[in-house]
Amino acid sequence: MKFSQTFIPTLREAPADAVIVSHRLMFRSGMLRKLANGLFTYLPLGLLAFRKVENIIREEMNAIGSLEIKPSVVAPGELWKESGRWESMGDSMLRVKNRAGADMVVSPTAEEMVTGIVRDELSSYKQLPLSIYQINVKYRDEIRPRYGVMRGREFTMKDAYSYHVDEQSLDETYQKMGTAYRRIFKRCGLAVLPVRADSGAMGGSGSEEFMVESEIGDNTLLLCRECDYAANVEKAGCKPDYDAPADALAPAADAAPLEKIPTPAARTIAELCAFLKTDAKTFVKTLIYRAVNVELDLSNAPGCALLKRVRPAPDAPAVYAEAFFAVCIRGDLDVNEAKLAAALKAGEVSLASDADVERLTGAPVGFAGPVGLASLPVVADETTAALKDAVAGALEKDVHYRHVAYGRDFAPWLAADVRTVKAGDRCPVCGGEMYEKKGNELGHIFKLGYKYTKPMNARFLDENGASQTPVMGSYGIGVDRTLASIIEEHHDDAGIVWPMSVAPFHVVIVPIKYEGAVKSATDAIAAGLEKSGVETLVDDRNERAGVKFNDADLTGIPFRIVVGEKNLALETPSVEVKRRGEEEAKRMPVDAVVQETAGMVFDELMRLG
């Protein structure tokens, strides 16, 4: 391909809103242009690289027997109403009424669509397991799209869905997907951190996120310095940093009796520590949370007798639309809302308003505590079980309790791990020290269980002729984000440094002046390379060599061959070959350059798998 016959509008300057490297380099190298906020066009160079990422994903999906399909991008809203997500997905879902007034969705994901298709075709266990994927356009109406295609509104996702007779079969496919994902990212030249949500034990429900380290990452990760433990802060656990009592509810033998103390004008933990000359670790911190769409059974929970469960959709699980909880945790720690929501099986949790706190605790904000609290269910973090002589709010203005003992003075309605793990905490696997990183999620594999198949009423007949619900998994990879992450990981000051597997071209030939003997040599080398299957760009522009060299660096093509009069005039007519990212160019005889370069290209492709 000749540079003059393609369309690679390189730029000296990136647009002002491009603050991360991949965004800057995708614009400067002429890969990408912006159409509107969060909407982009891949230009020819960008699309070549994009398709390579897409094809690596497709090959690895096919290799594990997943079957590609192509549903429409615009989809009937009815399906989302069946699963209940029409309500729960909020404004990030782009909804539109068609001319007949029917609710439509520009697909943000496709659990419902694919389950709808499978439901209609599924009859027997013989059809299972079934693993299906698409690589297709998705739309999420991000409030603040930024970082180029790293967080766009429209993007391309590979999303796979699998259906199984039982958890064991699901687990087999889940493991295969995990292996395929590792291969995909390796082939793309990406170092990913696989972040598991649980032990990944056979049959257990679980998920695994594939993260790349990134300063602008959406996710906080906890990693162990000693072993390979890695977890999203939303799920990370840690080794207890306290002596857990064998029987948490057993009264402490030596505890002093509960006592009310005046604490005027002290309502934060820090103020109380100063006032009482004690340590935050001796506090029971109590926060009032509001939760929505709670699936957990609250029929026996304090203060919840009047709550009623409703079904957002005919076959969706019944939920409490709104419920409040008192969440207790050791005073030096923070509550992790993702963990809390998971423990409550809630759609979302957030701190209750001051008015709600006063109404529910009978005291202003700052004096909530578990002792004598009858209006709310108490959710106690595991750390509180070790507190046998603690300070806690007394549900009165300017009053606290001291000598509070877990088990004696209060007992939780629900004990759970809702602690935010942070750098310095100990690894739950090996006890090593953990540190934090920011990460961006490129892929996610997830055992969904019956979340969609049950409300959407997918059924099959098992070996005994009994009707069963299939268990389901889902597996996504963001194609655009993977491409941008490759650039984040592979670049230098001059531009992109493509791994061979995803480079838009393998080789760029730069004739110093595209005329006479230089032109003939250039054309011959290009023809030879292309015949060998090496994708070659010839920079035939009538530009200064410096301009062409800069563009070769900027666009990141792995090998650069410079053809000039002087080297051609040597006793052994030669050219210069340089690996992008290396300093030194190597002189090579014209006669050998095609074979040598092709060899290096294919060696690297092989190495990447």
Place this chain on the structure above:
Amino acid sequence: MKFSQTFIPTLREAPADAVIVSHRLMFRSGMLRKLANGLFTYLPLGLLAFRKVENIIREEMNAIGSLEIKPSVVAPGELWKESGRWESMGDSMLRVKNRAGADMVVSPTAEEMVTGIVRDELSSYKQLPLSIYQINVKYRDEIRPRYGVMRGREFTMKDAYSYHVDEQSLDETYQKMGTAYRRIFKRCGLAVLPVRADSGAMGGSGSEEFMVESEIGDNTLLLCRECDYAANVEKAGCKPDYDAPADALAPAADAAPLEKIPTPAARTIAELCAFLKTDAKTFVKTLIYRAVNVELDLSNAPGCALLKRVRPAPDAPAVYAEAFFAVCIRGDLDVNEAKLAAALKAGEVSLASDADVERLTGAPVGFAGPVGLASLPVVADETTAALKDAVAGALEKDVHYRHVAYGRDFAPWLAADVRTVKAGDRCPVCGGEMYEKKGNELGHIFKLGYKYTKPMNARFLDENGASQTPVMGSYGIGVDRTLASIIEEHHDDAGIVWPMSVAPFHVVIVPIKYEGAVKSATDAIAAGLEKSGVETLVDDRNERAGVKFNDADLTGIPFRIVVGEKNLALETPSVEVKRRGEEEAKRMPVDAVVQETAGMVFDELMRLG
């Protein structure tokens, strides 16, 4: 690929709404399923064939130097406002407001988007010509989607756009596109009728539609029995079937003087013919039309002095929102509204309401005529120029004129060809008799001129440093519709008969019972074929041979190899090979079947190009 490991849910019965062959067979063969009205999912078998069509199109576009890009599917409405199509495209465009309240469009086509991109990057004539394409999802909110993917709401289109310094350069690319389109359809095994709108002369503006014959076609085509003339009725011309006077406006020497006659209770041409005992060919039929968004200059047109031109968008051409015209044509002919709209450069034309007719002509419907008509511009079809002794309405109830002579009694404000050509009319090229066919449009190449580049203000500097507007072409192919048309053309009572180039698999192997020696032979043949690059499906299902044979026919795979115990036990162990669509199976030695079959597969692929 094993049948048991893919997902090909074949059906005995097609859904009730499937009335055409391709719709029925795509459902029955398990290629396609419906998501909602006009929205479909390609299942694995369907997607394999779909991708082959897509790739043929991609290869031929790349071969003529068109560059692939990938804009987003959801696009900013602003761009359509710039071109004026935000108003003119009507309800078929799916519009949506994003969460920020901005107008968005699910792209129905991409002239605006691509021109927007090119406008931002274009600076010099050196960048031209530029030819760009995408193969991407489109959405048109059809009122009555039907015939499966033949007229769906969401579909995949290859749309290309080219930009040029002048008409000559546009014409070169236009010709190349035409050649590429012919190759694409040939490779797909499709017989297309290229239907040209004009002579295709160098530099002339024009368009060419690529039609397939279809009973359910949207288009009426006129074809010549003698030469290769083919035209859409919206543009078809014909040889004059009258003696055209050398000077149309010259008074007829021998015409009788104009005379009013009473014509009580006769207002249709048929009634008048009966009443006056004359032929429809001697009438000047006059119809009052309402036109919207008229670009033509009406400043000197009768009755139009008060009309004002407005610009629907800042850079869009100025138009009259509404105007009325009296359209005259010979009494035996019909006015073609597409031709009339083109002659008036109007967005749309339609017959005026009865009330408008009475208001504008001063007479009830049925008595309009050109003589003495001052309130409206008269548009006269070319056929009226030969009428020198005709009957016409007299603008009074129950009164007509006779002895009306064109040129003496009336002169048109605009003379144009607005006649509907029909079967039996004479070919404009050779004079041969023409006949009609119904056709479906698969592709369209079109010289757009400055329609988008001008209002959207795309500019470049020419060789002399002067700022110029590029001239533009657009070129579309419907991928889904092409696929469905292949099935329409290639099927029999038992199912699809794929051309090799687009078959989802080249060969299906049917073991009578997939076990023992039959299984070993099947696996060996499959491995041999796949190693040769032949795409092979093994029907390993535990089903009766009849069921497998039926599915092999239904899915239309070009070659079927049957492996059975009896033939394997022959002195020369053999299998049976049958070409889909042929009656006879051929016995072939196991040792030879891989090489022979692969040879036939590649021969056919070669033949199709």
